[in-house]
Amino acid sequence: MDSSVLITFIVLAVILVGLVGFFLVRGRPLSPAETKKRYPETRDEHDLPPGAAEDSAGEASGATATGTLVEPEAPEETAAEPAVETPEPVAGRLARLRARLIKSNNIFGKSLLALLSQDSIDDDVWDEIEETLLMADLGTDPALELVDALKQRVKVEGTTDPQRVRAMLHEELTKLVDPTLDRSLNLQAEGRPxxxxxxxxxxxxxxxxxxxxxxxxxxxxxxxxxxxxxxxxxxxxxxxxxxxxxxxxxxxxxxxxxxxxxxxxxxxxxxxxxxxxxxxxxxxxxxxxxxxxxxxxxxxxxxxxxxxxxxxxxxxxxxxxxxxxxxxxxxxxxxxxxxxxxxxxxxxxxxxxxxxxxxxxxxxxxxxxxxxxxxxxxxxxxxxxxxxxxxxxxx
Structure with missing residues (x-):
């Protein structure tokens, strides 16, 4: 064999063996010692706080984007029975909520009393009173009844005193709401719910x-x-x-x-x-x-x-x-x-x-x-x- 051909063959063989060795070494997982030596900034599991682990990107899975470690969740325990609430007593609830009712319904307390307390109540004022009652959703028939009753009482008593007018309005409106109706819940069944x-x-x-x-x-x-x-x-x-x-x-x-x-x-x-x-x-x-x-x-x-x-x-x-x-x-x-x-x-x-x-x-x-x-x-x-x-x- 020609010496030049032999030398060429030997060189190619050396190069081939070198390449194979390079890829074999590159594909082998690095040992912890080799990893630290080659990549000194990398930490293994034992270097991380308890509970954290390395993900595929080499970052602690418990870390936030800013690098702050989020405390791991505690092991799930058997859920405790929720505390049963004690409802507030029923008696007096309307009194407790009265302030809200007063605030939201002053159309009666202000508008009507102001109209009824004028020195002279003519037909225009009575029309305005009726309109106010209709705006309060009293209904046409009840509104007319209330206006007629108030007209008669104001005419007979001839008063525009705010306190007396308020008392008259209270009495007539109470009649319309009807306190005689039975408003109790029928829950007295015998021998069954x-x-x-x-x-x-x-x-x-x-x-x-x-x-x-x-x-x-x-x-x-x-x-x-x-x-x-x-x-x-x-x-x-x-x-x-x-x-x-x-x-x-x-x-x-x-x-x-x-x-x-x-x-x-x-x-x-x-x-x-x-x-x-x-x-x-x-x-x-x-x-x-x-x-x-x-x-x-x-x-x-x-x-x-x-x-x-x-x-x-x-x-x-x-x-x-x-x-x-x-x-x-x-x-x-x-x-x-x-x-x-x-x-x-x-x-x-x-x-x-x-x-x-x-x-x-x-x-x-x-x-x-x-x-x-x-x-x-x-x-x-x-x-x-x-x-x-x-x-x-x-x-």
Whole structure:
């Protein structure tokens, strides 16, 4: 073999062996000692704070973008039972919330008294008084009755003394609110739980009202079961369950969204009978009064419940800010499920306290509870005298 060819072959062989060795060494994982020697800024697991580990980028997985180490989460422990709240006593709630009512309804305390206390009250003033009452959602017939009664008394007594005028207005308005109506909840069922259905359109605070009413009943030492029969609104059952859990009240619900609400209501009544509860309250889906099929379904819920037990109360939840539209809702619901009482919510956000009179007059059904705020215990039994006092109180 030619010597030049041999030398060339040897050189190529040396180069090939060198390349193979280079790649073999490069692909071998470095030992900790070699790593520290080659990359002195790199730390291994033993150099990191306890609980931290190296990720694929060579950074501590517990570190933030700024390099601050976030403390690792403690090992998950068995969740403790949530503390059960003690609701505020029911007695005196309306008095406690009176300041809110006074603040929001001074249309009576200021506007009417100012008009009635003028030296001369002519027809124009009486028209203005009537308009003020209509703006307060008193309703046409009640407003005319109140104006006529006040006209007669002011004419006979011939007084414009503010205190006397206020007394006359208080007396006539109290008559319209009607303190003789029975506003107690019918919860005295014999040998079985009392059954309460709660109905109303979406957005009036119906599920929240059921939760708050559960607190009212717990404060009165009653054993309560809740039924989440609003199976169409997302998270309605979860919301009601949370309200119940806060005061130690169980909730019957379906894990299937869109389940038959009548079935859930029936199971809730069964459960209440089984545990010998005092009251079972069934929350129903919000029904639009112009959706006949949905209203029919609400009637079905009531009929199915009645296969197991009589329905003792049907409470219609209305938003006080809806005015005359609330009256239309009340009429339709009453035709479908025979409403026995009204719960008026959001009364603290409106000057339209006259809606109480208008609703009672149209339905012949009393307002039994009013909501005056967002707090868990801001639901109070309606008291006619205290309500009128607050309406006519000046700030």
């Amino acid at each position: 009392a059954v309460v259905m709660v109905v109303g359109v979406n957005g009036v605070g119906k599920t929240t009202t059921v939760g708050k009413l559960a607190r009212v009943l717990v404060a009165e030492d009653k054993d309560v079961v809740l039924g989440a029969a609003d199976t169409f609104r997302a998270a309605a059952a979860e919301q009601l369950t949370t309200w119940g859990a806060r005061v130690g009240v169980p909730t019957v619900s379906s894990p299937i969204e869109g389940a038959d609400p009548a079935s859930v209501a029936f199971e809730a009544v069964e459960k209440a009978i089984e545990v010998e509860a005092d009251v079972v309250m069934v929350d129903t889906a919000g029904r639009l009064q112009n959706k006949a099929n949905l209203m029919d379904e609400l009637g079905k819920v009531k009929r199915v419940i009645e296969k197991k037990s009589e329905v003792d109360e049907v409470l219609l939840v209305l938003d006080a800010t809806t005015g005359q539209n609330g009256l239309n809702q009340a009429k339709v619901f009453s035709e479908v499920v025979n409403v026995t009482g009204i719960v008026l919510t959001k009364l603290d956000g409106t000057a339209r306290g006259g809606i109480v009179v208008a609703i009672q007059r149209q339905l012949g059904v009393p307002v039994k509870l009013i909501g005056l705020g967002e707090g868990a215990d801001d639901l109070a039994p309606f008291e006619a005298e205290a309500f009128v006092d607050a309406l006519l109180e000046e700030n």
